[in-house]
Amino acid sequence: MASLELKGVRKSFGSTLILEDVSLTLDAREFVAFLGPSGSGKSTLLRIIAGLETADAGEVWLESFRIDPLPPGERGVAMVFQHYALYPHMSVRENMAFGLRNARVPKDEIERRIADAARVLEIEPLLDRKPGEMSGGQRQRVAIGRALVKEPKLFLLDEPLSNLDAALRLRTRVELAQLKQRVDAAVIMVTHDQAEAMTLADRIVVINDRTIQQVGPPMEIYNRPANVFVAQFVGSPAMTLVPAQLAENGDYATLKIGDGTVVETRVPRDRLPPSAHFRLGLRPEAVRVVGSGEATSKAKVELVERLGERTLVYARLGDGQPITAEDQRDSRLKIGDEIALRIDGAAAHVFDADGAGYHRTGA
Amino acid sequence: MAADFRRGRLTPLGWAALVIGAALMLAPLTWAVLLSLKDNAALVGHSEAALHGPYTLDNYVAIFGNSLTTRWLLNSTIVALGQTAGVLILASLAGYGFARLDFPFRRTLFVIVLIGLAVPSQAVILPQHELFAWLHLHNSYPGLILPGLIAPFGVFFMTTYMRGIPRELDEAAMLDGASRWTTFWKVILPLTVPAQSTLAVFTFLGAWNDYWWPLISATRSDMYTLTVGLAAAQMNYAQTSGLGYLMAQAVFASIPIFIVYIIFQKQIVRAMAGTAV
Ligand SMILES: Nc1ncnc2c1ncn2[C@@H]1O[C@H](COP(=O)(O)OP(=O)(O)O)[C@@H](O)[C@H]1O
Ligand SMILES: [Mg+2]
Numbered sequence: 001m002a003s004l005e006l007k008g009v010r011k012s013f014g015s016t017l018i019l020e021d022v023s024l025t026l027d028a029r030e031f032v033a034f035l036g037p038s039g040s041g042k043s044t045l046l047r048i049i050a051g052l053e054t055a056d057a058g059e060v061w062l063e064s065f066r067i068d069p070l071p072p073g074e075r076g077v078a079m080v081f082q083h084y085a086l087y088p089h090m091s092v093r094e095n096m097a098f099g100l101r102n103a104r105v106p107k108d109e110i111e112r113r114i115a116d117a118a119r120v121l122e123i124e125p126l127l128d129r130k131p132g133e134m135s136g137g138q139r140q141r142v143a144i145g146r147a148l149v150k151e152p153k154l155f156l157l158d159e160p161l162s163n164l165d166a167a168l169r170l171r172t173r174v175e176l177a178q179l180k181q182r183v184d185a186a187v188i189m190v191t192h193d194q195a196e197a198m199t200l201a202d203r204i205v206v207i208n209d210r211t212i213q214q215v216g217p218p219m220e221i222y223n224r225p226a227n228v229f230v231a232q233f234v235g236s237p238a239m240t241l242v243p244a245q246l247a248e249n250g251d252y253a254t255l256k257i258g259d260g261t262v263v264e265t266r267v268p269r270d271r272l273p274p275s276a277h278f279r280l281g282l283r284p285e286a287v288r289v290v291g292s293g294e295a296t297s298k299a300k301v302e303l304v305e306r307l308g309e310r311t312l313v314y315a316r317l318g319d320g321q322p323i324t325a326e327d328q329r330d331s332r333l334k335i336g337d338e339i340a341l342r343i344d345g346a347a348a349h350v351f352d353a354d355g356a357g358y359h360r361t362g363a
Numbered sequence: 364m365a366a367d368f369r370r371g372r373l374t375p376l377g378w379a380a381l382v383i384g385a386a387l388m389l390a391p392l393t394w395a396v397l398l399s400l401k402d403n404a405a406l407v408g409h410s411e412a413a414l415h416g417p418y419t420l421d422n423y424v425a426i427f428g429n430s431l432t433t434r435w436l437l438n439s440t441i442v443a444l445g446q447t448a449g450v451l452i453l454a455s456l457a458g459y460g461f462a463r464l465d466f467p468f469r470r471t472l473f474v475i476v477l478i479g480l481a482v483p484s485q486a487v488i489l490p491q492h493e494l495f496a497w498l499h500l501h502n503s504y505p506g507l508i509l510p511g512l513i514a515p516f517g518v519f520f521m522t523t524y525m526r527g528i529p530r531e532l533d534e535a536a537m538l539d540g541a542s543r544w545t546t547f548w549k550v551i552l553p554l555t556v557p558a559q560s561t562l563a564v565f566t567f568l569g570a571w572n573d574y575w576w577p578l579i580s581a582t583r584s585d586m587y588t589l590t591v592g593l594a595a596a597q598m599n600y601a602q603t604s605g606l607g608y609l610m611a612q613a614v615f616a617s618i619p620i621f622i623v624y625i626i627f628q629k630q631i632v633r634a635m636a637g638t639a640v
Pocket of ligand 1: 039
């Protein structure tokens, strides 16, 4: 059975259209990340699902019930707010009990659920504290606990990690992943951090420009970006896009770029639209710094970024086209060096004039 | 200096200024207390007699010699508590409405409230008198209490305070299945306690000290409040004799206020410093 279903959801604030024709189906127990730049409408979509905003058009279904006419408290969803929104005057225990009391859950059942959640989240010693007497990380766990005890059909998390420092964020990420295994519900997490989305989600929903750009498992989003936006938004550093001309005939597209380099891709040629103008998409790992023997192109180093496990080289091709390449970790390159690059056509992507992406078969 | 003061540190100059200021404030109060403890006859012509004994409680005993004094004390208490409770309830509800609900003419109504801040009570006292006469509410507790419930400041104050409470809390409560009333009563209202106590103190003090309206509305002596009653009983407008008795009345009337100040010291300081808003 499908968990959440969005059908043609549209929303504007005043005359500004924020979301247009958003449709999506979540599988049971699926963990989905809404990924997109700030202001792209991720929170708005989450709030429409929660019932905190009303869509102008479209329907929201949860486990075969239409929920968009229902008030938030009756939808079977629980939300963890970006700033936690814990009730400051209530203890942790009262915070967790509040929703259950409103739902007239029996007292001993409330006790049991709170005890269970507190054990799982390791917040038992905090139960009688107030939010003001806890650290950010502890508040975060309590906020999750408050959602957990409701035993919802769907968890909604709005940027749950964004208020935590780097170390805590990593730890909480792991905990969220573990939590996901325990709950018998679907989870939607809003984030603008692609690493978060990649590590946690079963599927990523990339949102930009009022609508869903692509839905898919993390590696598919990374390996087969549907369009230029997804290609550049997912992956760090961003994919290099190089204007290219279709050259030669053959089963696979062969493209020629500005400095004269010819790249033989593994993208089936018959999939491409009838046009000569394309863009070649290259992730850093598809462009390697090599000895002059294996080189396909020459470039001049503009910046060397040593990341420890790998070294990124920002360079310019002969025609001035910027390109990001990868060198081995103990690279000795420095700014201004002339280098030889090998562009791996098998790992290259092709984008047409409208921005749609084409990829090698398989993989 | 203000910053130093907040950190609990003071320059010697600062200390001196505070001590002198406090002495200036305390001097007339001390003088009033001393006078109230003197026999009236001893003060005729030379009030400096208050600086030395013999002291006596006769003046205070005399206050209760007037059979109506306790009644006035009771009236003042009922009126002040009634107004305080009423203002808190109305200002909280109205404040929540202005801060959180969407209804027609909300902005216009709020502007009217703000205009209400600028209308002095003297400007409306005549029509108010007529109205209460027409309603037959003079010489009654409702008559004394009701005008005090017109509290534009309270509404403005609670609206501002509630607007400062993050909306995420209301939304969390909605998701927790709370009704509007539950959200107001269990989530928002408890968070306004600091504002409530500040408003309560000021309303109570204002009601207790009010003189003009009870003077107009209460014409029967058993409906006087303490301020009106003590003034009426005094009858000694020149204040040449009976100085001790006069001061005893003043001291007596301010005892409840003194108690309120002691209990709500923290809230009053906070309100004065403007940090409660
Ligand atoms: N209540 C609102 N009124 C008007 N505009 C809003 C409101 N809420 C959000 N917006 C606008 O809608 C857009 C999407 O916002 P949001 O959903 O919060 O984005 P995201 O969560 O992806 O950063 C933004 O441009 C924002 O300014
Ligand atoms: Mg957001």
